[in-house]
Amino acid sequence: MNETKLPATRRRDLLKGVVAAGGAMTVAPPAAAAVVASCPLPLDAGARRRLARALKGRVIWRGEKDYETARGDAVYRANKPPRYPAVIVLPENDQDVVIAVRFARDHGLKVGRRSGGHGWSSAHLRTGAMLIDLSRMQDVEIDAASRTLWTRPGVLGSYINSMLTPMGLIIPTAHHPTVGIGGFAMCGGFGWNSRLWGNGAAHILAVDVVNAEGVLIRADETQNQDFLWAARGAGPGFFGVVTRMKLRANVLPKVMKVSAYGYTADHLEAIFTWARELVPQVPPYLELVITSTAHDSKTGERVPVRFTVAALAICDTDEEADRALALLETCPVLAQATFRVVGKPQTLTERYLSGMAADPPGFRFACDNMYTNASAAELVPRLRDLFTDLPTPHTHVFWLSWGPVKPFPDDMALSVQGEVFLGAYSLWDDAAQDEAMEVWPVQRMKKLAELSVGGQMNDENIARHPQRYLSDEANNKLEALRERHDPHGVFLSFLRSVT
Ligand SMILES: Cc1cc2nc3c(=O)[nH]c(=O)nc-3n(C[C@H](O)[C@H](O)[C@H](O)COP(=O)(O)OP(=O)(O)OC[C@H]3O[C@@H](n4cnc5c(N)ncnc54)[C@H](O)[C@@H]3O)c2cc1C
Structure with missing residues (x-):
């Protein structure tokens, strides 16, 4: 969550972009594309044509018209990874996915899967593989009476x-409006009121999956439970293509209010010591975050690092919201706040716009993260560099009070959490800075590694920082299930290397 406001014209442009492109950006092909395009494709022209003829949806082999646009559209960030699938499949329906997976299995192609394309590491984009991009399949069916949807x-x-929301229902989604529900929920998913209602993964009631045999199966509480368990948090480690998911919805609370306070970096130690000690008191319907960034929200120009302590209350009464938001008034440097917004009513659209302002389309992005249970005495002296030494104006660092921690049930792969979540996000626009900016968040998180209890899969950067994203037990179970359900490795798993 971020209180940054974009100028009205820029906000309109962003929203137009979201609607027109589903958040995806296209880019000019990088020079390396020409080199890869000249490499021989793994299959003869006849086999390639057979796949295209068999599908209702689109099949684009490397080197064909629109390939680079489809490759670019499969990834939200502007720094498109130099990885070139042999073929990109854009299915229109379940049968297309079945045909594509069978074709891949029969011809020795590995399969990557893309829902909304916001996975930071773009684990679905791999050289020589088949990318199944599900963005053309867009149907949603809501059963308001049972508070569920497919x-x-x-x-x-x-x-x-x-x-x-017009039906009085809501699900936790990413705070940014263009993130796909698929990757969000399958990676765990911290969204609206997730501390109260549970993560995105905990909202998955069933999934339809094309498995490694190329068979469409349903996984729910009564059948194929291994697939349901893995869909709830295994992220890129999932061994199938999810083509539909059944989600539980929550009753839309009546009140949504935000408070936000600005501080200079002088008060960093006081703010984080207070925030760390406050964690046990943060009610589950309050999302308390602290962000630092260094750009002017109107011009985008670099300004001295500033902190925003903000909280969003989503609950049923003004009294509950105001009581929870009053916690922010206990900050010991409150009198030094550079601005205050207190108990401002919000719409969900305003919250999504705020999320989009923090990570606008068109930027180059990299991230890394960790959960920690470290005490204020251990943690706070280590935070100054992380939160204040920001390499570009739009780079931001994020603290989320996730505790008091409720243990995750064991019917989900999702299994790592800690009392405080720290996320570092570098944003830049000059390709010459790619290498430096892509390693910056990782270097910062690695410096705190001994305080980490593991990372959150949604913001994973496994290729550069192979930390613990699942508990040892869940990880062992996932590996055993993948061996059982995908013994020939049809599906790509976690990205272990950036190339
Ligand atoms: C700007 C931005 C803001 C974000 N905000 C939040 C936030 O507020 N809270 C939060 O929790 N996360 C947030 N995230 C992280 C986001 O939830 C994850 O990156 C998530 O994986 C993106 O989902 P997607 O469907 O868009 O991505 P994708 O890139 O399509 O999916 C991610 C990975 O999941 C696997 N996968 C996707 N779809 C399928 C499928 N159908 N079948 C099998 N495997 C599949 C693939 O391995 C894929 O590489 C944010 C990310 C960005 C870029």
Whole structure:
């Protein structure tokens, strides 16, 4: 969550971009594309044509028209990874996915899967593989009476909520409007009121999956439970293509209010010591975050690092919201706040716009993260560099009070959490800075490694920082299930190397 406001014209442009492109950006092909395009494709022209003829949807082999646009559209960030699938499949329906997976299995192609394309590491984009991009499958069916819905995984979370909220329902989605519901929920998913209602993964009731045999199966509490367990948090480690997911919805609370306070970096130690000690008191319907960034929200120009302590209360009464938000008034440097917004009513659209302002389309991005249970005495002296030494104006660092921690049930792969979440996000626009900016968040998190209890899969950067994203037990179970359900390794798993 971020209180940054974009100028009205820029906000309109961003929203137009979201609607037109589902958040995806296209780019000019990098020079390396020409080199890869000249490498021989793994299959003869006849086999390639057979796949295209068999599908209702689109099949684009490397070197064909629109390949580079489709490759670029499969990744939200502007620093498109130099990885070139042999073929990109854009299915229109379940049968297309079945045909594509069978073709891949029969011809020795590994399969990557893309829902909304916001996975920071773009684990779905691999050289020589088949990329199944589910963005053309967009149907959502809501059963308001049972408070459940079936959705395609490539549907934007914000779009689902735009359908649910008029019915008095809501699901946790990413705070950014263009993130797909598929990757969000399958990686764990910290969204609206997740401390109260549970993570995105905990909202998955069932999934339709094309498995490694190329068979469409349903996984729910009564059948194929291994697939349901893995869909709830295994992220890129999942051994199938999810083509539909059934989600539980929550009753839309009546009140949504935000408070935000600005501080200079002088008060860093006081603010984080207070925030760390406050964690046990933060009610589950309050999302308390601290962000640092260094750009002017109107011009984008670099300014001295500033902190925003902000909290969003989503609950049923003004009294509950105001009581929870009053916690922010206990900050010991409150009198030094550079601005105050107190108990401002919010709409969900305003919250999505705020999320988009923090990570606008068009930027180059990299991230890394960790959970920690370290005490204020251990943690706070280590935070100054992380939060104040920001390499570009839009780079931001994020603290989320996630505790008091409720243990995750063991019917989900999702299994790592800690009392405080720290995320570092570098944003830049000059390709010459790519290497330096891509390693910056990782270097910062690695410096705190001994305080980490593991990372959150949604913001994973396994290739550069192979930390613990699942508990040892869940990780062992996942590896055993993948061996059982995908013994020939049809599906790509976690990205272990950036090339
Ligand atoms: C700007 C921005 C803001 C974000 N904000 C939040 C936030 O507020 N809270 C939060 O929790 N996370 C947030 N995230 C992280 C986001 O939730 C994850 O990156 C998530 O994986 C993105 O989902 P997606 O469907 O868009 O991505 P994708 O890139 O399509 O999916 C990510 C990975 O999941 C696997 N996968 C996806 N779809 C399928 C499928 N149908 N079947 C099998 N495997 C599949 C693939 O391995 C894929 O590489 C944010 C990310 C960005 C870029």
